Amino acid sequence: MQIEFLGTGAGMPSKQRNTSALALKLLEERGTFWLFDCGEAAQHRILHTTLKPKKLEKIFITHLHGDHIFGLPGLLGSRGFLGGTDRLDLYGPAGLAEWIEVTLRISRTHLNYELAVHEVDGGTVFEDETFRVEALPLDHVIPCFGYRIEQKPLPGKLLIDRATEAGVPKGPLLRELKEGRDVELGDGRTVRSADVTGPPQPGFSVAILGDTRFTPNAIELARSADVVVHEATYDRETAHLAGAYGHSTILDAARVAREGGAKALIANHISARFLPEDARKLAEEAEDLFPFVEIAEDLSEFEWKDGQLRRLP
Amino acid sequence: MQIEFLGTGAGMPSKQRNTSALALKLLEERGTFWLFDCGEAAQHRILHTTLKPKKLEKIFITHLHGDHIFGLPGLLGSRGFLGGTDRLDLYGPAGLAEWIEVTLRISRTHLNYELAVHEVDGGTVFEDETFRVEALPLDHVIPCFGYRIEQKPLPGKLLIDRATEAGVPKGPLLRELKEGRDVELGDGRTVRSADVTGPPQPGFSVAILGDTRFTPNAIELARSADVVVHEATYDRETAHLAGAYGHSTILDAARVAREGGAKALIANHISARFLPEDARKLAEEAEDLFPFVEIAEDLSEFEWKDGQLRRLP
Ligand SMILES: [Zn+2]
Ligand SMILES: [Zn+2]
Numbered sequence: 001m002q003i004e005f006l007g008t009g010a011g012m013p014s015k016q017r018n019t020s021a022l023a024l025k026l027l028e029e030r031g032t033f034w035l036f037d038c039g040e041a042a043q044h045r046i047l048h049t050t051l052k053p054k055k056l057e058k059i060f061i062t063h064l065h066g067d068h069i070f071g072l073p074g075l076l077g078s079r080g081f082l083g084g085t086d087r088l089d090l091y092g093p094a095g096l097a098e099w100i101e102v103t104l105r106i107s108r109t110h111l112n113y114e115l116a117v118h119e120v121d122g123g124t125v126f127e128d129e130t131f132r133v134e135a136l137p138l139d140h141v142i143p144c145f146g147y148r149i150e151q152k153p154l155p156g157k158l159l160i161d162r163a164t165e166a167g168v169p170k171g172p173l174l175r176e177l178k179e180g181r182d183v184e185l186g187d188g189r190t191v192r193s194a195d196v197t198g199p200p201q202p203g204f205s206v207a208i209l210g211d212t213r214f215t216p217n218a219i220e221l222a223r224s225a226d227v228v229v230h231e232a233t234y235d236r237e238t239a240h241l242a243g244a245y246g247h248s249t250i251l252d253a254a255r256v257a258r259e260g261g262a263k264a265l266i267a268n269h270i271s272a273r274f275l276p277e278d279a280r281k282l283a284e285e286a287e288d289l290f291p292f293v294e295i296a297e298d299l300s301e302f303e304w305k306d307g308q309l310r311r312l313p
Numbered sequence: 314m315q316i317e318f319l320g321t322g323a324g325m326p327s328k329q330r331n332t333s334a335l336a337l338k339l340l341e342e343r344g345t346f347w348l349f350d351c352g353e354a355a356q357h358r359i360l361h362t363t364l365k366p367k368k369l370e371k372i373f374i375t376h377l378h379g380d381h382i383f384g385l386p387g388l389l390g391s392r393g394f395l396g397g398t399d400r401l402d403l404y405g406p407a408g409l410a411e412w413i414e415v416t417l418r419i420s421r422t423h424l425n426y427e428l429a430v431h432e433v434d435g436g437t438v439f440e441d442e443t444f445r446v447e448a449l450p451l452d453h454v455i456p457c458f459g460y461r462i463e464q465k466p467l468p469g470k471l472l473i474d475r476a477t478e479a480g481v482p483k484g485p486l487l488r489e490l491k492e493g494r495d496v497e498l499g500d501g502r503t504v505r506s507a508d509v510t511g512p513p514q515p516g517f518s519v520a521i522l523g524d525t526r527f528t529p530n531a532i533e534l535a536r537s538a539d540v541v542v543h544e545a546t547y548d549r550e551t552a553h554l555a556g557a558y559g560h561s562t563i564l565d566a567a568r569v570a571r572e573g574g575a576k577a578l579i580a581n582h583i584s585a586r587f588l589p590e591d592a593r594k595l596a597e598e599a600e601d602l603f604p605f606v607e608i609a610e611d612l613s614e615f616e617w618k619d620g621q622l623r624r625l626p
Binding site: 011012013014015018019040041043044047048064065066067069070071073074077078081082095096098099102103106107108109142 | 324325326327328331332353354356357360361377378379380382383384386387390391394395408409411412415416419420421422455
């Protein structure tokens with residue numbers, strides 16, 4: 001799983017940071033990627049990545065401020081042009097469906113794929129055999145959500161020798177067992193997957209939060225998550241502004257990660273006031289509270305592999 | 314007057330060409346600039362120019378396809394943030410007002426300036442003492458307009474010696490006469506502006522056309538214009554596609570400029586199929602029909618001065 005930041009700015013776009021959008025790449029897991037927020041020019045940023053819009057499966061919107069949604073219509077249209085024919089699911093607060101309907105109608109944008117818009121207000125917003133996504137309301141100036149993406153436990157490792165002892169021949173049956181399904185041998189005996197595989201492997205969990213003040217629900221979403229993506233619009237000096245505008249400081253983000261027992265924190269939604277070089281200072285402010293802090297940059301990418309988060313070069 | 318192209322592409326944005334938007338800079342004439350079409354990320358392109366969104370006075374939309382309007386909400390919002398408090402007039406086809414209303418409401422975008430949306434269907438869409446803007450319907454797949462901007466005749470040059478002979482003292486009275494107003498001298502005599510100034514100077518005229526097939530109305534708008542900006546989505550080889558999709562070839566654009574008796578043609582809305590190097594070939598195709606052809610590039614700028622159009626370096 002990789003997290004690729006398309007826009008890490010707060011409010012207006014600047015040359016260094018575009019408006020909010022991040023891609024959760026699940027190419028190994030599902031052969032698709034999901035988008036969290038879609039600020040203006042998200043599709044322009046995608047041009048500078050290896051992301052293929054036709055592989056975009058789901059879009060989750062945290063709240064309806066322009067810097068989180070104004071890139072939606074253009075991307076939805078382009079996904080069709082670029083050969084996207086599979087269904088796309090779009091999740092977000094009430095009002096999103098009306099805006100999308102009016103926008104596509106007025107601009108005569110005809111999608112050659114099914115678009116399902118789900119207006120969320122909390123709880124489980126998506127679930128299938130391998131993933132579940134929960135939403136909880138946060139504390140911003142308008143309704144705003146955080147999302148927790150959980151990969152369900154993976155079947156344990158296949159114990160080859162045990163399987164051969166049990167008479168399982170090389171070939172497809174081994175794959176069935178590896179994927180957690182019992183099999184029947186030629187001689188009618190049944191081999192149970194659980195008997196020839198190691199213990200189930202825990203999946204990863206990621207909390208991707210929208211704009212918010214420090215709030216218990218953020219801690220809830222971050223509960224022992226492998227990665228938390230939390231806004232850090234303000235810093236120690238400008239902390240007094242955070243509350244009024246419904247935002248957080250880097251310290252709030254660190255507290256959420258710490259109290260949630262998360263493994264890593266990536267701070268985004270960084271105000272244009274902070275130039276990339278200031279990012280170092282921002283991280284330092286948070287480190288004494290929570291040591292595993294990264295400051296997101298546009299087009300920065302992080303990979304979660306073998307239980308470890310590392311920043312890709 | 315300068316014309317600065319922010320986006321010169323057709324349909325989807327590419328790395329070389331953004332979606333449609335161009336700035337008509339009237340800084341000397343009115344201290345403002347006007348925008349024609351506002352595709353997604355127009356405000357991002359503006360960051361790479363000297364244009365100040367608070368100086369944006371008017372926006373003219375040719376038609377409601379996404380690649381011509383999806384940059385509007387973001388720019389309208391940013392204009393307010395960047396200290397724009399003067400009224401902004403937005404002109405475009407029916408449906409624009411509804412989309413802007415719904416978009417600003419749903420995204421809680423509060424403008425700290427007056428926004429007046431005018432749904433045009435042709436004729437004079439704006440006029441004051443110094444400028445008039447006419448619109449005519451073109452021939453695209455949805456309602457689409459072309460705009461003709463005419464600068465009204467400028468008062469003639471002040472003939473200083475003639476004014477001094479008439480007893481006009483140095484100072485503000487000379488300025489009044491220069492700007493076409495008669496004055497009263499200390500001794501009660503009246504000096505008529507027309508008597509001490511040269512003949513009125515003709516203003517410039519520019520035709521900025523939306524997506525269209527070859528159409529007589531385009532020629533009408535281009536009638537002896539100093540500059541015509543016409544789309545050229547297709548070329549000789551792909552000409553067969555033009556009609557079906559409601560577009561033109563570079564040859565259609567050249568014919569409009571020629572039959573309209575215009576002085577110069579700038580082709581824009583260039584398909585991503587044509588890389589910047591191909592632009593040379595595009596221009597050559599048109600030159601035997603109309604010699605003064607330029608192919609617009611993103612961030613290319615043209616200046617109209619002393620009756621001459623030249624490309625700024
Ligand atoms: Zn925001
Ligand atoms: Zn177009």
